[in-house]
Amino acid sequence: DPAHQVLTLPGDFLITNLQIEVAKPIVRPLNGKLEVWRTFWSFGRPNTIQLGCIGLPSSSDDVVGIDGFGTCDYGDLCEILDRNPQFDDITGQPSCFPEAIALGIPEDQCTCEGVIAPKVYTIDNWNKLIDFNNLDSGFLISLAAGDYELRATATNRAGEEEACIGIRVPIEKAATGGWLFGRGRTRKAIKN
Secondary structure, three states: OHHHHOEEEOOEEEEOOEEEEEOOOOOOOOEEEEEEEEEEEEOOEEEEEEOOEEEOOOOOOOOOOOOEEEOEEEEEHHHHHHHOOEEOOOOOOEEOOHHHHHOOOOOOOOOOOOOOOOEEEEEOOOOEEEEOOOOOOOHHHHHHOEEEEEEEEEEOOOOOEEEEEEEEEEEEEOOOOOOOOOOOOOEEEEOO
């Protein structure tokens, strides 16, 4: 249903299912790049611009190696995985991300090489909530409105594309509250 595929700000959305197909073994380096385009309407015509890489503020919860959002190059994704190990809360032993475990990747083998075997990995009923309710509605939210297209790619050492994910996210300003100081809340579900 297309009505469930619009993100209204402030608001949140729910990713209900996740499916990833790995077609061949992963080999280092696996270089990641994110490209983001925004289409907005001006004077009755669509205008599309590519967003630059926007630096993210640092915090203790940051993923080491992910320091920007927008059209950014992230370097070797396997190295980022190596630099951000997960640990079991009870034993303190190295573990894997909960989503990776749910996909069937063994807890003690959360690395790129030889672990993520070629197959289709699925998490049904993942129900991952992405929450933007704390954003203040107003002028900046109005500027954020538009259709966004994201393209994430991973390339091998020779620059050949190994993986690609394309996502389109229409964003609109919440209609409640007023354009400068109002706040609105909504919830949308996005299914894969």
